[in-house]
Amino acid sequence: MLRRSSFLFSLLLIVLLSLGATAQVLQPTKLSTALSKPTAKVGEELDLIVTARIDDKWHLYATDFDPDLGPTVFTFTFAKSPAYELVGKPKSIGATKHYDDIFKGNVTYFEKTGRITQRIRVLQPGPLTIKAETEFQSCTDVDGRCIPGEESLSFGPIEVTGTAAAPATPAPAKGSTGTVVPAATPATATSTASAADTAATTAAAAATTTAVAPITEAAPAAATAPAAALAAPATAAAAASSQGGSLWGFALLAFISGLGALLTPCVFPLIPMTVSIFTKGSANRQQGILKAVFYGLSIVFIYVVVGLLTTVLLGADGLNLISTHWLPNLIFFVVFVVFGLSFLGLFEITLPHGMVNKIDAQADKGGWGGVFFMALTLVVVSFSCTGPIVGSILAMAAQGERIQPVIGMLGFSLAFALPFMLFALFPTWLKGLPSSGGWLNTVKVTLGFVELMLALKFLSMADLAYHWNLLPRDLYLVLWIALSGLLGVYLLGHFKLSHDSDLTHLSVGRLLMAVLAFSFMTYLIPGLFGAPLPLLAGYLPPQSRSDFSVAGGGAAAVPTSLPSAQCEAPRYADFLELPHGLSGYFDLEQAKRCAKAANKPLFIDFTGHACVNCRKMEATVWSDPRVLKRLREDYVVVALYVDDKQELPRNEWYTSAHDHKEKTTLGKKNADLQLTGFNVNAQPYYVLLDPNSPADLSHTLATPVAYEDNVSNFVKFLDAGLARYKQQVAAR
Known part of the structure; x- marks a missing residue:
């Protein structure tokens, strides 16, 4: 009886663990397709319609914002065909626009439901089925997770009648790319909803971007719905409320x-x-x-x-x-x-x-x-x-x-x-x-200093979006410190400007304003040495390299040397970097070779450019001296960006065993590694691994951690992995 109970308990535990592992693969966005009308004559236009069903408390990034901001824009890649041509760009129907303080720009997104349309013009008679690849990203503000997604969609068949017409603009040749579409943070696999879901779709208008390029064959998506069945919900009120x-x-x-x-x-x-x-x-x-x-x-x-x-x-x-x-x-x-x-x-x-x-x-x-x-x-x-x-x-x-x-x-x-x-x-x-x-002119001058400080925000937005590096965080802070300090000195009456009257005494109001100016200046100064300054996170450039340093290292320390003389120079270091002056890699195989040479375990950071919680972890947890010391001395760090668009060398392209799609970019390779190896598609996700072991869940040195803002718990996680690694080395 005892033996039977133990067996049942073990079986139940295995089932629960299996369910838990399966639950790690999140699919917050499901896509379905429809047509604005099922038939058309040659030369006529119709809309391809994608409906997104989005889980509660998640949002899906739309099509019409700057891809350089960080999040992944919803993009299409259509198959080349002489039977149709694209008309204009994709349009997001009823998307919400919001200024994001983290990315310092406007992003658009859907909540609960979303509709995206792409107009086409049919050019040849006969049945027409249109295929497209999509890339998108879903995120949640509850815990900051972001899920990259890609899916093969199918629209049709469309019954086209009439005589063939020449396209107004030639379709791109096979292998070529048309207008490149922006991207928002990572998003993972999505499933196609039933044809019933398409009944709530509509064709309307809004701005967006699109990509035209060849695609690989994939399973068809949803069935089509006649135009009469399409009904437009009241989306304006929902957008206005958000x-x-x-x-x-x-x-x-x-x-x-x-x-x-x-x-x-x-x-x-x-x-x-x-x-x-x-x-x-x-x-x-x-x-x-x-x-x-x-x-x-x-x-x-x-x-x-x-x-x-x-x-x-x-x-x-x-x-x-x-x-x-x-x-x-x-x-x-x-x-x-x-x-x-x-x-x-x-x-x-x-x-x-x-x-x-x-x-x-x-x-x-x-x-x-x-x-x-x-x-x-x-x-x-x-x-x-x-x-x-x-x-x-x-x-x-x-x-x-x-x-x-x-x-x-x-x-x-x-x-x-x-x-x-x-x-x-x-x-x-x-x-x-x-x-x-004279107090009126004092108010005017104070507003002048504020205007000059706000001016830097606009210069910073252009600088960050196009990677000019004209206004790094340190210079930005120095200018703000100088302006706020000058304002404080002015308010105390130590210098006059052209329209000022003589100051016979210092009023209480003027003194209080000077105190505010100097307090603001004092708050800014630690930012030069790596302090995150969370109250100004939406106005300052992100933390990276610093012209200032703190004795003994710190958040703004200069990057350290690689852990071993045998370690290679990191690939992609010309455009990627680790926070707080950490040295490390952006390619797993390179990091493994270095870790073997240095006899250290791997700290794998699955991250993304648009991952808000990744930045929070780096600013509040990684910056702690206890964590930094362990990352520098005990581990070889590798940051794997799942949303980076850097194209891999042609000889590194491969077809994933998970979704049977070709992976051609650094981000897709890393996202595929996270999903196939660890059954997880959300970031941040931290893995401790023996470099001699396969990169999968069964070989981790400690239970992987997602968002963990408790520094002590994160330190325990790092210590547990190091202790386990030393045990494995001793047992060899």
Whole structure:
């Protein structure tokens, strides 16, 4: 009986372990295909439709953002055929756009469901089945995991009637590549949903990117659905709700900027003067209040029109270009520098006097039209002070959603107009206003320093996206430290600028502002020596090599030498690097040879460029001296990026035993290794391995670890692996 119970217990344990191992392979995104119509005549166009069903609390990156940001963009690679041609680029229907502080740019993604369409034009009669390869990435914010995915899809058959037509643009020759599509973080295998899932698909429009290249044969995906069965869900509301948090935050920022604009020399003195016109120049108090309210609403209307014009003139494609391309970011950098220098008093930005005089003449005519032109006069006259602030809001708005310029101008103008309406309602409040004076210029100069600091953000975005290395983290921090320090010294009255009045005494408000400036400067200084500065993670370039070092090593230490003289120089080190000055490899076979020569175990880091939790682990766990010491002295470190697009040498291409697809890039090779060897497709994932053993789960030195932000537990993991390795070496 005891023997039978032991057997049953062992069997149950094996089953549970098997289930646990199987559960490691995550498939948060499932794809299905459909057609906008099942039949077409030669020369007609139709849409290929992909529906994505996404697990709860996961998101799938869409098609229309800059692939250089980091996450993997959803991309297609279509088979070459004379029977059809692509029309335009893929379009993501109802995707959410969001500015990501980690990647310093806008990304688009789907939650729960997603639809992507690609329009084609049919060119030859007969039944047509279209095949395509897809690459995509799904991530979750719950624990930071990201799953790369690739799948073979099939659309059709499409019944094409009529006479053959010549293609408008020739299809790419076999082996060639058309427009290269961006990518977002890794994503793994996905399964095709049933044809029933396709009934909820629709053909609509949105911006995206696409790739055209030959594909390998694969199993067909889902069946098609007639156009009549396709129904479009209400996706706009879902997208708006997910964007709501960022829009509210931006509106609040714009509102605060409007309040700041009131405290400038061009605006503040106008408040009591303007209100007195309404209170004294009206037939009765009620009329004065109505005119003041209309005056305020006119200000709001004028600024909102500016926001609408920005949106209309730029359009969706223009806003997306501004948020990702290097040229607009450099232009914004220059504009912010110009605005900042203007606030510091180097020059004034003013509109032509002729325009101002004409608008002022209209305001003198009186009546409700005169009130509107009074509001327009205020906007124009105060431009030298409000222009840089308004321009900054519009520049930041252009980095976000299409509606953000309107939201920004609405928030700014509400704050800007509010005092005029409130003081008209309660004129006795005017007595409590401080008198105009030098403090107004102090506010203006403070805003100038802030503008110069914000300018660096735009230069950094272009620098990071195109790998120019013009503004590394150290230089960025040095400039911010210098600017915040100069602001603090200025506020203490140790130097004056051109429009400043004499400072007879130091006010409490000015002293408190100086304390804030010096506190910010002090907070930044440790960042020069490797401190992660988490409060500013979304504004600073990522940590890498540093011009500064700490005695005894540290997060910014210079890379150490390889563990053994027999070790080779690492491949891919010209564009990949390990954090905190660690030396190591980016190719497993190289790392194995080095580990054997150095008689050390391997520390395998399955990671990704767009893996947020990977960066968090490096910043908070790897940076701990206990962890760094062990990684440097006890292990040979190898970082295997599962989403890197570097093409492998042709003689290293191979067909995976797992999915029978050819692996041609460094990222696909590493993702395949993680999946086939360890039955896991999420990152980060850390494996300790004897270099003499196969790279699979049965030969690990300790149970592999995913995201583990407890430093003590991570140290125990490293110590356990080292102890096990020493036991194996002693037993040989």
